[in-house]
Amino acid sequence: MLRYSGQQRLLLAADCIIFGFDGRDIKLLLIQRGFKPALGKWSLMGGFVRKEESADEAANRILRQLTGLEGVYLEQLHTFSVPDRDPVERTVSVTYFALIDINKYQQQLSDEYHAEWFHLNDIPELIFDHRQMVDVARKRVQYKATLHPLLFELLPEKFTIPQLMHLYEGIYDTTFDKRNFSRKLLSTGLLIKQNEKDKSGSRKGAFYYVLDRQRYARSQQSFLHFIPNPDHLLRNGQASSLVKERKS
Amino acid sequence: MLRYSGQQRLLLAADCIIFGFDGRDIKLLLIQRGFKPALGKWSLMGGFVRKEESADEAANRILRQLTGLEGVYLEQLHTFSVPDRDPVERTVSVTYFALIDINKYQQQLSDEYHAEWFHLNDIPELIFDHRQMVDVARKRVQYKATLHPLLFELLPEKFTIPQLMHLYEGIYDTTFDKRNFSRKLLSTGLLIKQNEKDKSGSRKGAFYYVLDRQRYARSQQSFLHFIPNPDHLLRNGQASSLVKERKS
DNA sequence: ACAAAAGTGTTACGTTTACACCCATGT
DNA sequence: ACATGGGTGTAAACGTAACACTTTTGT
Numbered sequence: 371m372l373r374y375s376g377q378q379r380l381l382l383a384a385d386c387i388i389f390g391f392d393g394r395d396i397k398l399l400l401i402q403r404g405f406k407p408a409l410g411k412w413s414l415m416g417g418f419v420r421k422e423e424s425a426d427e428a429a430n431r432i433l434r435q436l437t438g439l440e441g442v443y444l445e446q447l448h449t450f451s452v453p454d455r456d457p458v459e460r461t462v463s464v465t466y467f468a469l470i471d472i473n474k475y476q477q478q479l480s481d482e483y484h485a486e487w488f489h490l491n492d493i494p495e496l497i498f499d500h501r502q503m504v505d506v507a508r509k510r511v512q513y514k515a516t517l518h519p520l521l522f523e524l525l526p527e528k529f530t531i532p533q534l535m536h537l538y539e540g541i542y543d544t545t546f547d548k549r550n551f552s553r554k555l556l557s558t559g560l561l562i563k564q565n566e567k568d569k570s571g572s573r574k575g576a577f578y579y580v581l582d583r584q585r586y587a588r589s590q591q592s593f594l595h596f597i598p599n600p601d602h603l604l605r606n607g608q609a610s611s612l613v614k615e616r617k618s
Numbered sequence: 619m620l621r622y623s624g625q626q627r628l629l630l631a632a633d634c635i636i637f638g639f640d641g642r643d644i645k646l647l648l649i650q651r652g653f654k655p656a657l658g659k660w661s662l663m664g665g666f667v668r669k670e671e672s673a674d675e676a677a678n679r680i681l682r683q684l685t686g687l688e689g690v691y692l693e694q695l696h697t698f699s700v701p702d703r704d705p706v707e708r709t710v711s712v713t714y715f716a717l718i719d720i721n722k723y724q725q726q727l728s729d730e731y732h733a734e735w736f737h738l739n740d741i742p743e744l745i746f747d748h749r750q751m752v753d754v755a756r757k758r759v760q761y762k763a764t765l766h767p768l769l770f771e772l773l774p775e776k777f778t779i780p781q782l783m784h785l786y787e788g789i790y791d792t793t794f795d796k797r798n799f800s801r802k803l804l805s806t807g808l809l810i811k812q813n814e815k816d817k818s819g820s821r822k823g824a825f826y827y828v829l830d831r832q833r834y835a836r837s838q839q840s841f842l843h844f845i846p847n848p849d850h851l852l853r854n855g856q857a858s859s860l861v862k863e864r865k866s
Numbered sequence: 867a868c869a870a871a872a873g874t875g876t877t878a879c880g881t882t883t884a885c886a887c888c889c890a891t892g893t
Numbered sequence: 894a895c896a897t898g899g900g901t902g903t904a905a906a907c908g909t910a911a912c913a914c915t916t917t918t919g920t
Contacts, residue, residue, distance in 0.1 A: 373707045378669040379627035382699070382710055421626040425699040425710070449697045449712050451630065451673040459621045462630055462673070462710070464697050517765075532872070549874070550910065557908095572871040574917040780899070797901070798883065805881095820898040821891040 381461040384428040385416035385500070387447065387507035388437070390472035391524035393533050395489055396540040397472065398504065400496070401436070402484035407458055408497040414504070415483065416463065425464040433468055436483055437475040443523040444468045448506055455499050463499075467507040469523035490540065512541055516597050519560060519589055522581055530568050530576035531555065542597065554596070560585050629709040632676040633664035633748070635695065635755035636685070638720035639772035641781050643737055644788040645720065646752060648744070649684070650732035655706055656745040662752070663731065664711065673712040681716055684731055685723040691771040692716045696754055703747050711747075715755040717771035738788065760789055763844060767808060767837055770829055778816050778824035779803065786844070802844070808833050 388399035400412045415436045419428040426446065434440055447465040455461070472487070488494065493504065514520050521537055535551050555561065562582050567575035636647035648660045663684045667676040674694065682688055695713040703709070720735070736742065741752065762768050769785055783799050803809065810830050815823035 374629060374666070374709075377629055377666045379629055381622060381625055381627055382630075418622070418625045419699065421708075422701060424701065425697060446696060448694060449673060451667065451712065453670060453672065460669075461622075462712075464699065464710075530872090547911075548872085549912085552873080553875095554909085569918090572917090573919045574870080574872050576872060778899090795884075796899085797885085800900080802882085817891085821893085822889070822897075822899050823891075824899060 378460070381456075381459060382419040382425065383416050383461050383463045384419055384425050384432055385414045385463050385465045385503060386429055386433050386436075386444075387414060387465060387467040387504055388433070388470060389467065389507075389511065389524065390470050390475070390487060391521075391537050391540075392472045392487075393526065393529070394536060396524070396537060397487035397489055398493060399436070399485055399487055400494070402486070403497070404482075404484065411497050412494045413497045414465075414500045415485070418461075419464070426466075429464070429466040433466075436485060437470065439470060439475050442468050442470050443520075447503070447510060450499055450503065452499075463503075465503050465507070467510065469511075469520070471524060471526045473526050491543075508541075515541060519558065519586065519596065521596075522560070522586060525581070528564060528566070528568075528578040528580055530571070530578055532571060532576050533568075538596070546597075558589070560589060626708070629704075629707060630667040630673065631664050631709050631711045632667055632673050632680055633662045633711050633713045633751060634677055634681050634684075634692075635662060635713060635715040635752055636681070636718060637715065637755075637759065637772065638718050638723070638735060639769075639785050639788075640720040640735075641774070641777070642784060644772070644785060645735035645737055646741060647684070647733055647735055648742070650734070651745070652730075652732065659745050660742045661745045662713075662748045663733070666709075667712075674714075677712070677714040681714075684733060685718065687718060687723050690716050690718050691768075695751070695758055698747055698751065700747075711751075713751050713755070715758065717759075717768070719772060719774045721774050739791075756789075763789060765844070767806065767834060767844065769844075770808070770834060773829070776812060776814070776816075776826040776828055778819070778826055780819060780824050781816075806837070808837060 390397050390399060399415065401415050403409055403411055403413050415432055417428065417432045417435075419425050423431070426444075429444055429446075430440070433442060433444060444466050445468075447467050449462060449464045451462040453460055455463070490508065493501070495501075496504070511520065515538070521534075521541065524537060525534065531552050532548070534555065535546060535548060538551070539545055560582050561579040564578040564580060566578050568578055569575040638645045638647060647663065649663050651657055651659055651661050663680055665676065665680045665683075667673050671679070674692075677692060677694075678688070681690060681692060692714050693716075695715050697710060697712045699710040701708055703711070738756065741749070743749075744752070759768065763786070769782075769789065772785060773782065779800050780796070782803065783794060783796060786799070787793055808830050809827040812826040812828060814826050816826055817823040
């Protein structure tokens, strides 16, 4: 069999950054490693890409192993490849981020992996470069959610507008005006109001909505402004003053 | 030395999708392979990732080998990993896209690789999955350029507004209103007008501009709307009607 | 009756679009 | 003088942000 000569061969892994929403907070799913190296430490769920599968397929398999879920939103994020990122042996990691409805998976979570949800502002120390992966994923979700109705992936079947707003506020680590948020949201025509109310959050109760799945599917590749003001995204970076030099 | 057992090891390559602009059209740099497999066929410039380098470093090295250029805009795009994408041996490719000023490189282009520029609408058949890589790259550039002043990377030191508009029109495969385009562009404060004119394009001549590099650097991570109407981006996809249901 | 969260409407402002004419120059 | 592409201004429509009060209901 013909092969390329004189080149290094290495291991390929897929790691999943899994975000979930419980109706109140955004969380990240981590596992406590039951194997070496770094036994007992927290890490992303990952695994080696097998001989007969692509990295995409591996990521799906890994996600299913951990959560029991299929057909989940899963997108390739970035590939990490510095030579010594894994101390044991050179391993290149293709990372994926997943958005799941926390309730759907809950029961199925296999104990085998000692998985736990962590609040985004309360992430423990992670192995290797996994913390960096999480940070990149969070930024990507922020970025994408400005333009795409991406965060709907995290919602349960029925949800309320205050819940959804909470979700966005969590991702962007900021607060929004509920009147403007609600108006913009409804103007997309993606939500269908139910008669039923969720009374868990308040005395008055908030109406449930469901996604208009057809419209949602079509809106996926389109561009929408979900965030009142993209300036929110600049809080991390430097220049916000230059973005739009508003005439004073 | 400790190693992971029972896993497949494979080759890692970096492939570069190199876009250039000659002041009139956007082009893609391809090489005619002087080696097997697929000797004589057109492909992206690529190479194996070496033992001591990351994929990012490999991509920079490869770009330098071909163009002689350093410090070029280069961004990781996507990782392609289906098992048999390379018929010789399993090779995973981390792809990068580069944006370069076509004039800067021109002379330096090594003949060794039989490189040629191709117009985006006139790309020859490519090996493996390289065509797919090009398509993904083009979409990514389109996407990013809506929000970031990305395409400035393709410009020579001095450029005119009609040139720049031509560039955008090429990427999006559409046309813009020059009055609106020019106003929006100048409103960014990123351009500094020169006294000199480029007379190559018309009798009257068009004023040269240069980039305000400081402001540009700061604007890099921020979000701007460079395209008159994001609907342009939807021409490929389905739903544009649903994006904004304008009240009639 | 009160506390707590949900829900709703208006106004002012800035941004975006559509659109048409004059300008400078080389031949 | 004319052809070619470069450059500019305005009005109408739209979207966005800021803002405060009423509603519901469990205790």
